Amino acid sequence: MLNIVVLIGRLTDDPDLRYTDKGTPVANFTMAVEEDFIKKDGGKNVEFIKIVTWNKLAKTCANNLKKGRLVAVYGKLKIKKNETEEQTYINPEVVAEKVRFLDWPKREEDGENNNEEE
Numbered sequence: 001m002l003n004i005v006v007l008i009g010r011l012t013d014d015p016d017l018r019y020t021d022k023g024t025p026v027a028n029f030t031m032a033v034e035e036d037f038i039k040k041d042g043g044k045n046v047e048f049i050k051i052v053t054w055n056k057l058a059k060t061c062a063n064n065l066k067k068g069r070l071v072a073v074y075g076k077l078k079i080k081k082n083e084t085e086e087q088t089y090i091n092p093e094v095v096a097e098k099v100r101f102l103d104w105p106k107r108e109e110d111g112e113n114n115n116e117e118e
Helices: 055-064
Strands: 005-011 016-019 025-038 044-054 070-083 088-101
Touching: 016 055, 025 055, 044 055, 044 070, 055 088
Parallel strands: 044 088
Antiparallel strands: 005 025, 005 070, 016 025, 025 044, 070 088
């Protein structure tokens, strides 16, 4: 069996760092991932995918990533199900094993971007 997910996209908000009852760090964020094909209206379809990171990776993401940053995520797909009497909610998320930062943060003092590949 194989469960591998590789995504490249931009964060839709800053990562949310929390700690479990046992003190384990966990950070959550959502990525906007564009599909390559162009729709009839000229736009691209965008998927919003929830990402979960744990331990040292969670702290690294929370301390270094902000809304709009471009990242690559390597991980596995996890499907959570919540059932009520009326219906079942299916909540997919990617549990990240690796997160690569693909751009540079903007310099706060002058508002310029450090990334030379713009």
